[in-house]
Amino acid sequence: MISITNIAKGFSDKPVIEGVSAEFETGKCNLIIGASGSGKTVLMKCLVGLITPDAGEIIYDGENFSHMNDDAKKIMRRKIGMLFQGSALFDSKTVEQNIMFPLDMFSNDTRGEKQKRVDMVLDRVNLNDAHKKFPAEISGGMKKRVGIARSIVLNPQYLFCDEPNSGLDPQTSLVIDKLIREITTEFNITTVINTHDMNSVMEIGDRILYMYQGKKEWEGNSREIIFSKNEKLNSFIFASEFLKDAKDMRMLEVSGKIDEKRNMDQLLNG
Amino acid sequence: MKIFTRFGEFILMIKGMFTKPENWRMYWKELMHQCVELGIGSLGIVCIVSVFIGAVSTLQTAYQFVSPIIPRSVIAQIVRDTVILEFAPTITCVVLAGVVGSKISSELGNMRVSEQIDALEIMGINTKAYLILPKITAALITIPMLVVLAMTLGIWGGRFVGEVTGILPHEIFDRGLVEAFVPYNVKFALTKAYTFAFIITAIPAYFGYNVKGGALEIGRASTTAVVTSCIIILLADYVLAAVLL
Numbered sequence: 082m083i084s085i086t087n088i089a090k091g092f093s094d095k096p097v098i099e100g101v102s103a104e105f106e107t108g109k110c111n112l113i114i115g116a117s118g119s120g121k122t123v124l125m126k127c128l129v130g131l132i133t134p135d136a137g138e139i140i141y142d143g144e145n146f147s148h149m150n151d152d153a154k155k156i157m158r159r160k161i162g163m164l165f166q167g168s169a170l171f172d173s174k175t176v177e178q179n180i181m182f183p184l185d186m187f188s189n190d191t192r193g194e195k196q197k198r199v200d201m202v203l204d205r206v207n208l209n210d211a212h213k214k215f216p217a218e219i220s221g222g223m224k225k226r227v228g229i230a231r232s233i234v235l236n237p238q239y240l241f242c243d244e245p246n247s248g249l250d251p252q253t254s255l256v257i258d259k260l261i262r263e264i265t266t267e268f269n270i271t272t273v274i275n276t277h278d279m280n281s282v283m284e285i286g287d288r289i290l291y292m293y294q295g296k297k298e299w300e301g302n303s304r305e306i307i308f309s310k311n312e313k314l315n316s317f318i319f320a321s322e323f324l325k326d327a328k329d330m331r332m333l334e335v336s337g338k339i340d341e342k343r344n345m346d347q348l349l350n351g
Numbered sequence: 352m353k354i355f356t357r358f359g360e361f362i363l364m365i366k367g368m369f370t371k372p373e374n375w376r377m378y379w380k381e382l383m384h385q386c387v388e389l390g391i392g393s394l395g396i397v398c399i400v401s402v403f404i405g406a407v408s409t410l411q412t413a414y415q416f417v418s419p420i421i422p423r424s425v426i427a428q429i430v431r432d433t434v435i436l437e438f439a440p441t442i443t444c445v446v447l448a449g450v451v452g453s454k455i456s457s458e459l460g461n462m463r464v465s466e467q468i469d470a471l472e473i474m475g476i477n478t479k480a481y482l483i484l485p486k487i488t489a490a491l492i493t494i495p496m497l498v499v500l501a502m503t504l505g506i507w508g509g510r511f512v513g514e515v516t517g518i519l520p521h522e523i524f525d526r527g528l529v530e531a532f533v534p535y536n537v538k539f540a541l542t543k544a545y546t547f548a549f550i551i552t553a554i555p556a557y558f559g560y561n562v563k564g565g566a567l568e569i570g571r572a573s574t575t576a577v578v579t580s581c582i583i584i585l586l587a588d589y590v591l592a593a594v595l596l
Binding site: 129130131156158159162163166169170171182187235 | 473
């Protein structure tokens, strides 16, 4: 579990996130959602230590990350895997070399054992024929899957995904979401995902933290979000008429009144 | 004030490079890779530049020597000393500042913008040590070698042109080469080579590593890195000459 307490960060005296507290549970997909500029990425970068927060504490399973020195942070980071928005693959290395890199750097395994591990994670993300390809030769969805494979190759305890669905078509987005969900439960990882993809919110949102102008505005799960009366959240999540209708249908479905509505519609339409 | 901030950041970057490597074998592999990239990759341009510099030195020195009292072998002495003292270390390194400097700056800038540096940080790797230190070390190994090569080829270029044009037969050129030779000059040239090697890698690395923004900023950082490196090379050239000669 990751706990954060009163995290604050500003740039040039302009506050970007203010007093955010939350808990990210193990074995669950914890989502941070919010409009662009709401502070999601800054919060995630604070969580992994790429940005030092101005105030607040970050605790990884009882270990206070905020009070660690650089060496301790480096050791802690080996327990962290991260999928970046643009995948951040090393473009001069092949897919296989990208995934092998963390193993080469930190593992004392033999070449054969490392190769076995690479094959295993590539198989896990359904990429069995991309070993020798360079990042420039594969699609966006494949890049994300390679990014996931690289981030889990060292068996991390914590997985951070920064907008894993950005730039992907809806079908590929679902594949990536499903993969993240499966990996989270299979390896019992604490997964934190930054997203504004509504499919992800509804499909894999075990815990959802909604950020609005740098502050925590709402917290709950994908079921609670349907019934939420929070206006800011509703106008963000269900922004279009289509999504508003989908929300109404989902509410009826969840409350068991969907058949009643269908009968009524049939009556009205003759 | 900005210059002091940048200088402070530069010093912190250099300080940050010196930590225990996460894996010696991987750092060694990276160092060898950089030696090939910087050393072998610059070989062609260094050869071309140095041969022509030597050739032009011979022609222009001979052109200015109109007095029959001065022996022709003095031309070789002048070519030798100017090539060793100035042309081989300084001109070669100014050229390399463009070739190597822009490469380092744009490579690191691209890695920063595409979050590859962040990805390495997340893995628990000291990116300053892994990405910058091997480049500087590789330059400190290969650039003095390139400068020695430039000295040799520069003098050979001068000798070749003297012979071909009939200005200076090679027997006289060879005699002039060994006359009044000061071995300290080579030591001085190598001191310059080590200093410039550090400048043409550390400064572009600083600008590339600290890029913020996108493709436009990578280009800007690359230009700033090359211009700054060239100015500091010329400044260091003057300081070293004033102090050591």
